[in-house]
Amino acid sequence: MHESYCDERQSLVDITRRLVDLNTSGTTDSADQPVRMATSIYCDENLFEKEKKEIFLREPQLVCFSSDLPEKGSYLCFDDLDIPMILVRDNSGQVRAFLNACSHRNARLREGCGVSKHLTCPYHAWRFSLEGNLESVYKAETFGEIDPEKYGLTQLPAEEKYGLVYICPDPDGKINIDDQLGEMASLFDSWNLGSMTLIDTHEFDMQSNWKLALDTFCEGYHFSPLHRESVGDYALGNISAFDCFGPSGINHRLAFPNKWLTELSGKPESEWGDANEIFKNFQLVHYLYPNVSLLISPDACEFFRIYPGKRVGEHVTRYSCYYRGHVPLETKEQRQEAQDHFNFIVKVVADEDYWVSGNLQKNMNTGLRTVTTFGRNEPALINMHTGIAAKLNVDVSAST
Ligand code: FES
Ligand SMILES: [Fe+2]
Structure with a gap:
């Protein structure tokens, strides 16, 4: 048996066990406190210019x-x-x-x-x-x-x-992918991300701030209400296993359970199957500072790169969908299935997630809503925004 296979299975078992336990106890990984932040994190032109200069033109990505x-x-x-x-x-x-x-x-x-x-x-x-x-x-x-x-x-x-290519726009900048991935490095290594097949790409040119776009990937609280007929059809809402990794824990990983995970409750781990079968019980969504959301599943990898636009309320998302299944994509039916998967993701993001981001942005641009609140059940959002603010050395707490 290949060594990375064993490591991968054990890592996936650990995640599954946590999700089963969270579901049994009717809770989710949580922050200590709810956090209120200023909506200016999405609307302030000066902050936006600082982000472009001090993050996007300076940091490895x-x-x-x-x-x-x-x-x-x-x-x-x-x-x-x-x-x-x-x-x-x-x-x-x-x-x-x-x-x-x-x-x-x-x-x-x-x-x-x-x-x-x-x-x-x-x-x-x-x-x-x-x-x-x-x-x-x-x-x-x-x-x-x-x-x-x-x-x-x-x-x-x-x-x-590990199949990842990082660049740094600062000629004097330093990149260390092992530091970026921290304790997740061996799991990334086991996924062979360097040998995937590109299915298709899509560009979302949006009237919303780049961090609002990232927000949609950072919590499962919205699955049941917003994605009732899409993601909410197969995912358990408002449950996630949350982990931070990388420099100062600025990156994170969220594991979102699928509904059939509940069938594992009471079943011994030895009967959960191989890594591939275990992996089918949840979605793994990674935030890789500063601007990437990376979804890994047994058959696919969804790679979202999110870039600031010309103004604070604009951004571009570049989505690339890769196939990483164990069966080669050979027949017309297999290729169609992969294409259907890509089309499904584009539709969910465009019609549901980014529809919300666009209307949030319009409301916040009015200046009449100055506070945005993150619940205890949204620890990844708190971690991401706190991490970005720390990088910029700015205070983003709500003043009232
Ligand atoms: S600018 Fe490239 S050869 Fe002249
Ligand atoms: Fe969503």
């Missing part, structure tokens, strides 16, 4: 999976921050991130994604290696001596581990 850069020469443009980037898998297999700018007169090198042996600038054809070195200059004699050392691409920090 998960941008894609290893399978999005599948071979040497694979490249992927990344334009969701104010720094245009290109991610490249170089000739040694290492992932690198560069400013997507030529060293001659700063033209953009590539669009979209693809595979290329070199990066040749479309403007005047200067050519760069996948390692970012200047290889050749068109009509070089007009430039006299060019020191290739001074004319490489501008590199930014990037790290790849």
Whole structure:
């Protein structure tokens, strides 16, 4: 038996046991106290500018999976921050991130994604290696001596581990994926997230603040009322097992039980089946600071990256759905099933979660509602907003 399989099963058993016990006792993992925060966390332009500058342009963040850069020469443009980037898998297999700018007169090198042996600038054809070195200059004699050392691409920090690719937009920033994942690292390792198959992507361009979008992934209190006919049809509402991990516990994981988990009550753990069967009893939703919600299930991975828009009440969510099932996606029916799953998630998020985020934003923009309250049953929200506020060194408590 493979070692990570054993670890994964035991980790999943532990989560299941906690959920069974919470359900039996009619409770949920909870914060010590309800918390009241100022609604300005979603509406204040100055805070928003500070978030963009001090978080999104400074902190390490998960941008894609290893399978999005599948071979040497694979490249992927990344334009969701104010720094245009290109991610490249170089000739040694290492992932690198560069400013997507030529060293001659700063033209953009590539669009979209693809595979290329070199990066040749479309403007005047200067050519760069996948390692970012200047290889050749068109009509070089007009430039006299060019020191290739001074004319490489501008590199930014990037790290790849456990199938995750993190970048840091700050050239002097440091990334350590093991630190980011903390005690969750071995479980992430067991999931083979680097070899998933992309099903489809969707962009949500919303009139709501980026943190409001994240909020919808951070509690199960709303499952029964808001998602009555979708998620609420199979999930037990208002029960979650909550864990923090990573630097200062800023990341979190929520396990949301499915209704059939109740059948395990009274059944010995040895009869709960293998890791895959146990995993079918709940949804695991991770918040990875600063802007990612990552849902892992036995067959799929839902990857939501949430970026601030131009103004405080706007954001863009990029959703990528990956297949990670044990059976290869070969037949038309299998592919259709995966596509149906993707379509279902898009519909739930658009028509239910983000419909709510949009109307919350409008109400808070009036300035007539100055307080937002998080219940004891919403510990992940409290943890996330407190963590972000601590990073920015701002007080977000409600004044009244
Ligand atoms: S700007 Fe790239 S070659 Fe001129
Ligand atoms: Fe939801």
